[in-house]
Amino acid sequence: MKPSSVLQTLLVVLALLLVGACAPATRPTDTRHVTQYRVQDGKTGITGQVLFKESGMPLRDAYVNVYPDTLSNLLGPSQFISSPTDAEGRYLITDVPPGTYYVVARKRISGQPTGPLSPGDYFSEHQRISTEVVAGKLAVVDLPVVPIKAPMFFKRSVGEQRTDTGIRGVLTDENGKPVPGSFAIAYVNDDIKRAPDFASTLTDQEGRFVLYLPKGGTYYLAARIHAWDMPRPGEPYGLYGNGEPKPLEVAEGQFIEGLRLVMRPFEGEYKPGKSRRPY
Template identity: 30%
Template sequence: MKLVISPSLLVFSLILVFSISCQGGATAAEPYLLKGKVTDVEGKPVEDAVIFIYQSTNTKKQPDFASPKSDREGRFRIALPPGKYWAVARVRKDEEVGPVPSRGRHSGEPAEIEMRGEGDVEKDFVVADIREIARMGAKTRREAVVMVAGRILDGDGKPVRMAYALAKKGGDLSEVPDYLSGWTDETGYYALYLPRGKYHLGAAASFPSDEGNLSFTEVIIDGDKKDIDIIMNTPFHNSQ
């Protein structure tokens, strides 16, 4: 039997499909506005900061969204679809994507932001380099800081790119590190600024770090500067 579709039925079907499509577009979620201010550790506004926004805690990849640069008052704004995000403020003079190098300024660990409910969402960021962060903490404790620097190397002695150094004061190596460096570049260079004392020094290539792949060296920081290369994925050992 040959199936015959009348012209009127065909027209009705097309109208129905078009109507459903229009209704779906009308109910699409409206974007939210994320806005705020970027300042330095002294509370001064920071111009040209970019808010990098991710849909997961993995901030080593390209951001899913990025705001326009902050203005002279440090203010920024960006429209986002509803959802949960992780945001980092960054100020850098080189390319604007990827991890912040150790000499760049950033806001530290990603801030979790929920873009739901009604109205705009406000979030302020404070940016600093690792030296400023360390000095602020040391100043609060009336302590001097020591520069600990070197290279992060793999088992073959080659520099590791996209890794960072971390230092812990306590004996529980599973706890969150007390100090973190910036991400390394192709030279593997890192720098930490630590108050004098005993630390467990290590390196990682993911954030948050994978505890199963971490390795630590026990070091005593007691001079004006200490040069230490970190070999990744090596058993725990002591170094004086």
């Protein structure tokens, strides 16, 4: 092959690599990306309405939380929070730097802007809503909410608390295909019919997760796609073990690599109001 041909081939390969490196990350399939904007006095941020999903009526005194990523499963403190929505359910959050964000609406009966959600509170559903904040524009994001019928599934999550101990792995379905937008959960004992002790980061498009743990020890693992309520029949659910919880030893200061959890349709009985019990 002539030197000129070799050079042309190398340039083509380099161009393809650059295109791949610059390609935007694919969002999980359960994310709805909103790209509606309006200009208002040069403000930069996010605005919209919080509405009852069933009736379409506005919800007053709700709070809107803005997260920069999904490491915390969109639970806990957010980077930005709105003032209470007005009588028309409208909110406005300004001075949000340009970038991609996830937007969640919540209203607690207590009137508090933060804290655990309880039955009777309202929240925007599991489908994640993201938007791109553009300088000099307001991203318009309307948020339909539904009532909480059972307590939130997690009592705490360490997805955003990085440690030197944990588990890296992948969640797949029965056919070996990755399950994006899901998470692994860990328990410190084999009583897994309760809220988990720890949760991983959300899986990416390849089904990969990272589960950070506070220390080495014995853990029991499962996998979910929702952060509340117990699994319903047919919902993908994973368990480390052959039908029964199997202990996994994690060494202090080390990561178990390449663990695979298979998520299969849940076959247990659904019990309303038992959200703290996986099945």
